[in-house]
Amino acid sequence: MSAVDAAVINDRLAALRERIAMLGGDEVKIIGVTKTHGVDLVQAAMTAGITEIGENYAQETVAKLTGLDPRPTVHFIGQLQRNKVRKLVGLVDVWQTVDRIELGAEIAKRDPAARVMVQVDISGEDTKGGCLPADTGRLVDELRELGLDVIGLMGVALLADPTEARPGFCLLRSLVDELDLSECSMGMSGDLDIAVQEGSTMVRIGTGLFGPRER
Ligand SMILES: *Cc1c(COP(=O)(O)O)cnc(C)c1O
Numbered sequence: 001m002s003a004v005d006a007a008v009i010n011d012r013l014a015a016l017r018e019r020i021a022m023l024g025g026d027e028v029k030i031i032g033v034t035k036t037h038g039v040d041l042v043q044a045a046m047t048a049g050i051t052e053i054g055e056n057y058a059q060e061t062v063a064k065l066t067g068l069d070p071r072p073t074v075h076f077i078g079q080l081q082r083n084k085v086r087k088l089v090g091l092v093d094v095w096q097t098v099d100r101i102e103l104g105a106e107i108a109k110r111d112p113a114a115r116v117m118v119q120v121d122i123s124g125e126d127t128k129g130g131c132l133p134a135d136t137g138r139l140v141d142e143l144r145e146l147g148l149d150v151i152g153l154m155g156v157a158l159l160a161d162p163t164e165a166r167p168g169f170c171l172l173r174s175l176v177d178e179l180d181l182s183e184c185s186m187g188m189s190g191d192l193d194i195a196v197q198e199g200s201t202m203v204r205i206g207t208g209l210f211g212p213r214e215r
Contacts, residue, residue, distance in 0.1 A: 004041070004211050009048035012209050020203070025196040031075050031185075033206030036213040039064045045209070046072055054096075054204050058084035065091045075185075077154070077204055079129045082106045096154045096185055099131045101142050108146035115149045117185060120175060122155035122168030130155065136175050152176060152183025152201070162191040169198035 013030065020028050032045045033054040042053060042064065055061040056078030065071060075094045085106045092111075098104050099119040107114050118139055121130030131139050136153065143150050155172040157165035169186050176184040176199075187195025189208035196203065206213065 004044070006044040006047035009045055009050070009209055013048055013050065016205065016208060020192070020196050023193060023196040025200065028196055028200055029202045030209075031077075031202055031204045032072075032209050033077065033188075033204050034064075034210065035060065035078070035206065036215050037210055039068060041210060042068070042072065046070070050209070054206075055092075058088055061091055062087050075204075077185075086110050094151070097129060098143065098148075099129050099139075101139060104139075104143045104146055104148060108143075108148050113147050113149055115151050116143060117152050117154045117183060118143070118150065119154045119156075120172055122172050122186075123158045124168075125158065128156045133171060133175060137179055140179055140181070150181065152181045152185060153179075154185035154202075156188075157186070157191055157195075159188075159190065162194060165191040165194050166198060169195050169200070173199040 016030060029052060031052045031054045032050040034042050035056040052073040052075060054075045054077040073093045074091060075096050076092045077096045080097050080103060082103055089111045094115045095107055096117040097119040098116045107116060118136055119130040120133055120136050140150050153172055153176050155168060157168045172186055173184055183201050184199055185202040187200045187203035189205050192203045
């Protein structure tokens with residue numbers, strides 16, 4: 001059984017949309033992050049009107065989404081090892097965490113012309129993955145040369161204190177503009193307001209929609 005059902009998710013989604021609209025983010029897409037939850041929750045989320053989900057773990061994504069029909073648009077948002085790409089092809093629609101050319105090359109080989117995003121290290125923490133802000137433009141160019149469809153940038157802010165997220169979000173947005181990209185994936189349950197104020201086009205919301213995770 002899911003912790004929450006479609007009616008609960010629907011209410012939370014409506015409240016979230018309203019909150020984001022009040023911040024001026026009418027166009028912001030809401031990605032429902034379903035990691036650690038079962039396929040029943042993915043289905044409840046779809047019933048509630050969520051069309052795009054985020055998953056973090058390769059093994060779990062395969063186990064959960066293989067054979068699911070219909071299925072939502074799936075964004076892979078976790079750190080990704082090159083050897084996991086192959087088994088995710090056909091299940092992942094947007095690869096959000098491409099932060100090095102070796103990973104991009106593997107995706108281009110297995111899933112030609114795939115939609116990808118470059119993960120940028122905006123926290124300065126070095127534990128969450130992401131390329132250096134200064135290297136972003138070059139990586140975008142190289143990924144395009146491989147035939148990948150680079151739609152934007154993604155970043156994860158420092159989680160400890162949401163008020164410290166702003167400079168990183170501001171940096172990510174300025175890189176998106178500088179590189180003339182369209183998508184800026186930033187903002188999670190704890191820092192989504194700041195992310196929307198700073199120009200996010202995609203927020204990735206787990207606990208705010210589905211409640212606490214079990215692990
Ligand atoms: C888990 C996760 C989220 C969602 O986090 P919540 O705080 O539950 O909203 C968003 N983005 C990434 C990269 C994550 O790993």
